[in-house]
Amino acid sequence: xxxxxxxxxxxxxxxxxxxxxxxxxxxxxxxxxxxxxxxxxxxxxxxxxxxxxxxxxxxxxxxxxxxxxxxxxxxxxxxxxxxxxxxxxxxxxxxxxxxxxxxxxxxxxxxxxxxxxxxxxxxxxxxxxxxxxxxxxxxxxxxxxxxxxxxxxxxxxxxxxxxxxxxxxxxxxxxxxxxxxxxxxxxxxxxxxxxxxxxxxxxxxxxxxxxxxxxxxxxxxxxxxxxxxxxxxxxxxxxxxxxxxxxxxxxxxxxxxxxxxxxxxxxxxxxxx
Amino acid sequence: xxxxxxxxxxxxxxxxxxxxxxxxxxxxxxxxxxxxxxxxxxxxxxxxxxxxxxxxxxxxxxxxxxxxxxxxxxxxxxxxxxxxxxxxxxxxxxxxxxxxxxxxxxxxxxxxxxxxxxxxxxxxxxxxxxxxxxxxxxxxxxxxxxxxxxxxxxxxxxxxxxxxxxxxxxxxxxxxxxxxxxxxxxxxxxxxxxxxxxxxxxxxxxxxxxxxxxxxxxxxxxxxxxxxxxxxxxxxxxxxxxxxxxxxxxxxxxxxxxxxxxxxxxxxxxxxx
DNA sequence: TATTATTACGTTAGGCGTAAAGATT
DNA sequence: AATCTTTACGCCTAACGTAATAATA
Numbered sequence: 001x002x003x004x005x006x007x008x009x010x011x012x013x014x015x016x017x018x019x020x021x022x023x024x025x026x027x028x029x030x031x032x033x034x035x036x037x038x039x040x041x042x043x044x045x046x047x048x049x050x051x052x053x054x055x056x057x058x059x060x061x062x063x064x065x066x067x068x069x070x071x072x073x074x075x076x077x078x079x080x081x082x083x084x085x086x087x088x089x090x091x092x093x094x095x096x097x098x099x100x101x102x103x104x105x106x107x108x109x110x111x112x113x114x115x116x117x118x119x120x121x122x123x124x125x126x127x128x129x130x131x132x133x134x135x136x137x138x139x140x141x142x143x144x145x146x147x148x149x150x151x152x153x154x155x156x157x158x159x160x161x162x163x164x165x166x167x168x169x170x171x172x173x174x175x176x177x178x179x180x181x182x183x184x185x186x187x188x189x190x191x192x193x194x195x196x197x198x199x200x201x202x203x204x205x206x207x208x209x210x211x212x213x214x215x216x217x218x219x220x221x222x223x224x225x226x227x228x229x230x231x232x233x234x235x236x237x238x239x240x241x242x243x244x245x246x247x248x249x250x251x252x253x254x255x256x257x258x259x260x261x262x263x264x265x266x267x268x269x270x271x272x273x
Numbered sequence: 274x275x276x277x278x279x280x281x282x283x284x285x286x287x288x289x290x291x292x293x294x295x296x297x298x299x300x301x302x303x304x305x306x307x308x309x310x311x312x313x314x315x316x317x318x319x320x321x322x323x324x325x326x327x328x329x330x331x332x333x334x335x336x337x338x339x340x341x342x343x344x345x346x347x348x349x350x351x352x353x354x355x356x357x358x359x360x361x362x363x364x365x366x367x368x369x370x371x372x373x374x375x376x377x378x379x380x381x382x383x384x385x386x387x388x389x390x391x392x393x394x395x396x397x398x399x400x401x402x403x404x405x406x407x408x409x410x411x412x413x414x415x416x417x418x419x420x421x422x423x424x425x426x427x428x429x430x431x432x433x434x435x436x437x438x439x440x441x442x443x444x445x446x447x448x449x450x451x452x453x454x455x456x457x458x459x460x461x462x463x464x465x466x467x468x469x470x471x472x473x474x475x476x477x478x479x480x481x482x483x484x485x486x487x488x489x490x491x492x493x494x495x496x497x498x499x500x501x502x503x504x505x506x507x508x509x510x511x512x513x514x515x516x517x518x519x520x521x522x523x524x525x526x527x528x529x530x531x532x533x534x535x536x537x538x539x540x541x542x543x544x545x546x
Numbered sequence: 547t548a549t550t551a552t553t554a555c556g557t558t559a560g561g562c563g564t565a566a567a568g569a570t571t
Numbered sequence: 572a573a574t575c576t577t578t579a580c581g582c583c584t585a586a587c588g589t590a591a592t593a594a595t596a
Contacts, residue, residue, distance in 0.1 A: 002349050002352070002353060003277075008274070019575075019576065019577095020574075029563050029564080030577090032561080032562060035562090035577095038577095043353065044353050044356050044357065046357055046360040048356075051576080051577095052575095052576085053568070053575090054570055054574075055569095060359070061360050072345075072349055075344075075345055075348055079344075080317050080318070083338045086337050087334050292550075293550065293551085301587080301588085303550080303552085304587080304589090307553090308586080325550095327552085328550075328594095
């Protein structure tokens with residue numbers, strides 16, 4: 001029976017050129033390597049080397065064994081990796097969401113209903129979420145529209161309403177509500193990783209520029225210290241949030257700013273089997 | 274590192290259903306099998322079994338490992354077999370000939386020039402020889418016409434002339450020479466394994482029937498005891514051969530009965546490297 | 547009771563490293 | 572002298588089988 005460890009040494013020999021270097025690389029003695037190569041030859045049943053008194057090199061069989069052996073080792077590695085992947089995939093709930101708030105809401109619920117489960121979540125654009133859902137690359141999908149779902153079930157999950165948040169001295173501060181068209185052209189502070197909100201803002205306010213901030217802390221400092229408007233949603237207590245930063249919140253009335261999120265779940269409960 | 278022996282036991286377990294049967298099949302003790310399965314689980318890094326107190330079965334990981342493992346084991350086997358094949362192929366000269374006589378002649382020469390070599394020879398029809406030559410499935414080819422050969426070289430090898438051999442009381446016994454058309458309709462004794470001669474006879478003498486004899490000894494006895502005509506060629510001493518069986522030899526004058534054999538050799542001498 | 551998996555345990559075979567030999571550059 | 576492969580040899584681990592345990596059908 002072929003020994004993959006010995007085969008690995010053979011391949012290392014092909015790469016390094018001398019048994020001593022193989023021994024060094026594997027942290028074993030040179031006699032061990034010699035014996036491994038002899039055992040390998042025995043296993044193949046044909047000579048693999050041309051032996052001089054103190055030189056050894058691959059013959060044509062050996063070269064073929066190395067080439068085929070590389071493939072075999074790769075396949076062996078793939079074999080265990082695939083099983084591992086399968087296991088990992090089965091024990092993790094993969095969630096793709098188009099926005100942060102409904103994802104957080106879902107994670108909250110999951111930590112209650114599936115306390116042990118590993119959850120792998122990511123926020124991305126609508127199309128990406130849809131693609132993942134259709135390719136079975138996720139177990140749950142959150143989108144701002146009903147999800148066409150043959151298998152599994154899709155249902156209304158939550159609503160979220162968008163506000164802008166401006167300092168009291170801002171031109172719009174006195175307003176009760178606004179429309180995208182009115183704020184198009186203003187520059188905004190914006191968090192990254194907002195999923196479909198990001199794209200929506202750029203589409204509805206093509207004349208605006210957005211100062212992206214990846215870090216929550218940096219974002220908060222900018223909100224506090226600058227007079228640039230930013231966004232907030234009713235996932236938070238909007239008025240208290242605005243007050244904390246010395247600002248006022250103004251509702252956006254466009255239909256697109258008032259979103260209903262839908263969630264789809266693949267069938268088969270947790271943990272799977 | 275994955276141990277193929279352990280993997281083989283896992284697969285055997287999938288087939289046999291119980292560790293005891295695996296132990297029996299491998300002629301080892303049950304604890305050995307238990308340990309092998311534990312070691313395998315360790316290697317994969319994920320559980321492969323659902324364990325009861327005295328029951329054990331594959332879980333989903335285990336089933337995947339079995340399926341992938343089967344492939345891997347097959348590939349491991351293929352790996353050593355291919356190297357073996359390569360070695361065998363390199364150390365044997367494969368000869369395909371369309372007829373016995375030039376093959377024997379070649380073998381005689383090879384035993385002189387390549388005393389150590391293993392020679393694998395076979396006699397078959399022209400098309401088969403040509404196909405083998407073109408597919409690199411043989412090192413030397415013998416055919417009754419010049420061989421179209423990009424690589425290697427082709428040259429005239431020998432001539433052979435066909436005779437019929439009849440008892441003195443036979444209707445044709447007095448003739449000096451004959452043509453196929455004249456002997457069409459007579460029934461003949463014929464050896465098997467004659468390659469293209471066989472087909473030639475059937476084509477030139479469609480009205481004749483041929484009593485095929487696989488064994489040389491049986492053939493000779495029939496030649497001696499029956500009055501059926503048979504064939505002989507000048508690869509032997511035709512007159513002496515005929516006399517030994519109390520017969521006379523008559524030359525066939527058709528062009529097709531007087532053949533020039535050509536031989537083609539793949540490049541690269543012997544032994545290869 | 548018969549079968550099965552697993553643990554415990556003692557023995558042994560085989561694998562490893564050290565040391566040394568032989569050879570080459 | 573330095574490097575390299577291979578053999579010899581002794582130790583020691585680790586793999587194996589026997590026996591025992593526990594549980595099930």
